[in-house]
Amino acid sequence: MKIWQAYKTTIIKNCSGTSAQLHGLPYWSNRLFATMMLYLFPLFLFALVPGVYMSIVSNLYQLAFFDIFIVISIAASALLPGLSINVRKGWFIGLLYTLAIGLLYYLGWFGPGLVYLLAITLFCLLIFHGEHAFFTVYVNTAVCISVGICVHFHLLRSGIGLQYTLGSWIAVSVNLVILCAVMAILLPMLFNGLQQSNNRYETVARATTDTIWDWDIAHDSISYNYGMREIFGHPLNEVKNVNKWLKTKLHAADLGLINEQINQALKKGDTLLQLSYRFLCADGKYKHVLDRAFIVRDPTTGVPVKVIGAMQDITRQKEEEQWLRLTESALRYATDAVVIVEAEPDNMHQRKIVYVNEAFTYITGYSQWEVTDTFTNILWGANNQLPDTGEMIDTFEQNGPFEVEVINYKKNGERYWSSKSVSPVKDNTGKTTHWISIERDVTQLKDHVSAVEKQNIQLKEIAWTQAHIVRAPVARVMGLTNLLGDHLNHNPDAAELVSFINISALELDNIVREIIKKSE
Incomplete structure (x- = not known):
């Protein structure tokens, strides 16, 4: 089993091509060729033993060596x-032609030479997916004509040269060529139909940008x-290994489900x-995937025999x-109210409300369902008129952000100031x-400012009162003390009292002056 597995791995690697796309006619043609080579060599070995034995018994040693050479060359x-x-x-294909011509020469109608010529046409159509369909028809026709010439002029002294006349060979070879031509016509039609179906599938797959899996x-x-x-x-x-591979690609938290x-x-x-799951990408990041599949059952x-699905990348979603x-x-x-309105105003230059948050309800008393699909003038209250409407219209038409403070009314009719950043x-x-x-x-800020x-x-x-009303008596007191001071110069005690009154008047005058300065 180990030898067979190593042989199988080598054949698949060598004969499957390097196409990165595992679909389409080129891929399937390469896969068919790899499968053909995988089993033909063991079958040729199985057929080689009786063939070589009969060749030796019939004294056809050249045919025995020829068969061995063909099998080794195919390997x-x-x-x-x-x-x-x-x-x-x-x-x-060249080895098959060599084998077919050799069998025709040595064995004539006892050998499968004609069968190999027919098989070559079929093999070429399959492994080249219908390209150059009539190439083998032309080659087979040339081989048949060449053999006919050899038969007619007795150029072959054994095998087919002794068994056929020109007429019998023409009858046989014409049927061969016709069968080859029929296959060259019909099989490409089948391949073209398959290719068109595959192209439609590819077009749909590319249009959906989905990853299709089978x-x-x-x-x-x-x-x-x-x-x-x-x-x-x-x-x-x-x-x-599907199970092992998927286990390494599905997110561990999603795998069990x-x-x-x-x-x-x-x-x-x-x-x-x-x-719905997360799928590991080659760059080490996960993408969110929505996978829809159809289960095919017997x-x-x-x-269930097959599951066909489409993986859609919904990471951005x-x-x-x-x-x-x-x-x-x-x-x-x-904590701030959020209001979203439509851009297009009505004929009253009002815009329809589409969303308000809970803070709006807390501030105004209007619930979301009460104001949704209504217009912004619901907050105008009984006034039903917004001041500076023209200025507001111009601001909206500039299509830029702005700030404004307006008076609105709550559901209970209470007036409040609203600062809006739009x-x-x-x-x-x-x-x-x-x-x-x-x-x-x-509102509280406005009331505080007011x-x-x-x-x-x-x-x-108060400052004006102090400056103009209080200071006048002070000035009179200061003047009177000056007069009293002049009359009481000869009375030391009285002069000292007047001096104290004058000092107090000056101090009061300075205080009034300081108040006036601070109020300016």
Whole structure:
């Protein structure tokens, strides 16, 4: 068994070509040639023993050596390394022609020479998938004409030269040529039909950008189209042991569930199968895959014989879904209100609301279902009119982000200030499709600012009062103390008291001056 396995591996490697695509007529022609070479050599060896024995018994030693030479040459054409697939095919066909002509010469109608000529046409059509279909017909015709000339002029002294007359040979060879021509006409038609079907399959596969796979359950073999290489980076000839290969490519967390789903579908008699898993690419990264498959069953027993499926790369879709979930979570639990409206306004220059978050409900009292598909003037309250409408229209028409503070009304009619940061949402063409507004209730801030402004006004009034009302009596006191000081110079005690009053008046005057400076 080890010898047979080594021999099989060598033949398949040498005779299957180097095509990376495991589909199409070229691939199947190469595979057919490899299978042919795999079994022909053992069969030729089996037929060689009686053939050589009969040749020796009949004193046809040259024929015996000829048969041995042909078998060894066929083995060499399959086993020698470094040869291209077309060289091997040409070598094989040349050996078959040599064998056919030799058998015609030595054995005539007792030998299978004519059968080999017919078989050569069939082999050429199969291993070259119908290309140059009439080449062997022309060669066979030339061989038949050459043999006919030799028969007519008695150039062959043994075998076919003694068994045929020119007329009998023409009758036999014409039938051979006709059969070869019929095969050269019909088989290419079959190949062309298969090629057209395969081309349609290829076109559909490329249009869907899916990786098509075919699992032969009986032989536990699986084949992929070009998508396995172009999407996931794996060479098509990499797939050897299906179970072992898939175990290394499916994510460990998905492997158990996938096996369970497949086994259940095969046992239950299902014909459709849908799987979702992560698949390892050649670059070491995982792609998310949606795999849809059809289970082909034996029509009599219902036993599954084949599964055909299409692997769709949904990595980008999964990432977008994850991003949308994150975005939705951020919008839902944000403390600021988020409002998304359509870009196109109605005739009242209002835009339809398509989304609000929970913070909007908390601020306004309107639930999401109450405001969805309504217009933004629902927040205008009883006024039903937005100030500076013309300015707002111009701002929207600029299709750029902007900020604005407006008065809105809650569901209960309560008035509040809303600070809005509005940004456009554009599509791939740059057209604005929606507007997103981040809104915050700034009523407390506005009230605080208003209170501070009122307090500043009051402080200015106090400063003015101090500057113009309080300072006047102070000035009079200072003047009176100066007068008293002049009259009381001869009374030390009274002069000292007046001096104290004057100092106090100056201190009070300085305080009033400082207040005036700070209020300016």
